[in-house]
Amino acid sequence: MFNKFFYRIFKDQLSLSETLAIYLNLLANMVVFVLLGYVLFKLFRYVGRKTLHKIAAKTSTSFDDLLIKNKTFLNLSRIVILIIIFNLLKEILVDFPNLFTYAERITTIAIIFAIIWFIHSILSTAKDFLRTTAAFKDKPLESYVQIFMVMLWIIAIISSFSVLTGKPLIKFLTALGAFSAVLLLIFKDTILGFVSSIQVAVNDTVRIGDWITMEKYGADGDVVEINLTSVIIRNFDNTISSIPTYYLTSDSFRNWRTMNSSGGRRIKRAVLIKINSIHFLTDEDIERYKKIELISDYITKSSAEVKKYNEENNIDKSVLLNGRNLTNFGTFRIYLDHYIQNHPKINQDMLLMSRQLEPTPNGIPLEIYAFSREKAWTEYERVMANIFDHILASVKYFDLEVFQNPSSIDIANLKETKTSE
Structure with missing residues (x-):
């Protein structure tokens, strides 16, 4: 053997x-x-x-x-x-x-x-x-x-x-x-x-590849893995977040999947307008605004309606406050409505508007609510930035001012002005 x-x-x-x-x-x-x-x-x-x-x-x-x-x-x-x-x-x-x-x-x-x-x-x-x-x-x-x-x-x-x-x-x-x-x-x-x-x-609440946000745990990115004990999320800053799987049912989170599958990504941002820059439009203002192409028809029609109403009701217009009047702020909102409606990157089939929010100590928020056709992060940010670049540059044409906390240069200029006086 x-x-x-x-x-x-x-x-x-x-x-x-x-x-x-x-x-x-x-x-x-x-x-x-x-x-x-x-x-x-x-x-x-x-x-x-x-x-x-x-x-x-x-x-x-x-x-x-x-x-x-x-x-x-x-x-x-x-x-x-x-x-x-x-x-x-x-x-x-x-x-x-x-x-x-x-x-x-x-x-x-x-x-x-x-x-x-x-x-x-x-x-x-x-x-x-x-x-x-x-x-x-x-x-x-x-x-x-x-x-x-x-x-x-x-x-x-x-x-x-x-x-x-x-x-x-x-x-x-x-x-x-x-x-x-x-x-x-x-x-x-x-x-x-x-x-x-x-x-x-079963409920199809989260899939691999979904963009989810859980602010409580600092997670904001794409789901790369769902296993028995944890959900692995690759955040947009290239860090990794690991969240226990049962938190998906016990805590609240935001899933952006439906946004990606929908017709657009929401834009919801506001600028603060100084309250003391809002005023009624004079005849000179109306004639000046008629030259703005996007609202030329609106100004012509609205000013005619206001004038007709005031004449029919014998309104004393020697005081601008009397009767019906257009305002530069309301006109600016109409201008922004037309601007958004003509923007090629905005989905016109979804809700869009410019609206006035509740006044704050820093001014009146003028909010843009619309949906960008571009849903990828970088392209979406570009669309939103371009819109607000235009808004910030155009407010002066309506004699409006955007609120901004005074800087050290503003304070220094104010001191120089007082000194020179």
Whole structure:
């Protein structure tokens, strides 16, 4: 028998003692045993690289390529090698029955964990393959893979303790009930994350690739991964935020997906107009505003209506306050309405307006509410900036002033004015 080959050399040819020959035979067999495992591993790996890679490259599907990427065949070869080793243990440790028992248990545990890694590679391959399809591209597949792996690891650990102690598996499962409260405490985040990931998937509240904002946690960017315990967000400043998955159901957040799929991105910004710059229009003002093309028709029509009303009601216009009047602020709002309605980057099918908000200590907010056709961040900012550049440059043509806190230069100029006076 091959397991006694070195024993006969040490005992018969070298005339060593029985005990020493047995131990040296064990040592020699272990060296051969390790070398055999190493050679088998290298052989399987070589065959996998030379044969399987070529086959995968020739096929049209990407599934086999993903199997190789996730080292599925490599993990399978480890199981085969461990099974071969398991069957050879009895021959190698024939003179050490006690040692054989422990070696057999350890090898069995190694096979269990190798099977777990093999299953993990299969699940990872399935996840990556489904991710390439349109139906599952934005679904939180990592969560389902992780919860399945958690269950497998729990089973593997319990089975390993059963094999290691030599006690039936049913006893460990019975004892597990006593530790259920502890396990629930340990895996609280995992359980909450699993439930939340199911809710997120069923309700379709968050997908991979969505732009979400959670101001409470400083997250503002695109979702790159949804797994069992956390949501990974790549912020627009290229930092990474990791938020527990169950926060998606327990806390509020903003998802911008519908904005991306809609006809435009909202512009909602205001400038503050000084209250003391607002006044009624005089006849000279009306004639001047008629030259502004966007509101020329409006000024002509509105001024005629106002004049007709005042004449029909015998309004004394020697005082400008009497009767109906146009104001520079109201006229400016009409001008902005026309300007936005003629802007090529504004979606005219969606709500748009300029409106006056409640007065503040710093002036009256004049707000633009519209939707930009450009939804990408950089282009959207350019559209909004161009609109407000025009607003800030055009207020002076309507004898209005934008509020601005005085700077040190303004204060210095004021002092110089007073000194010169």
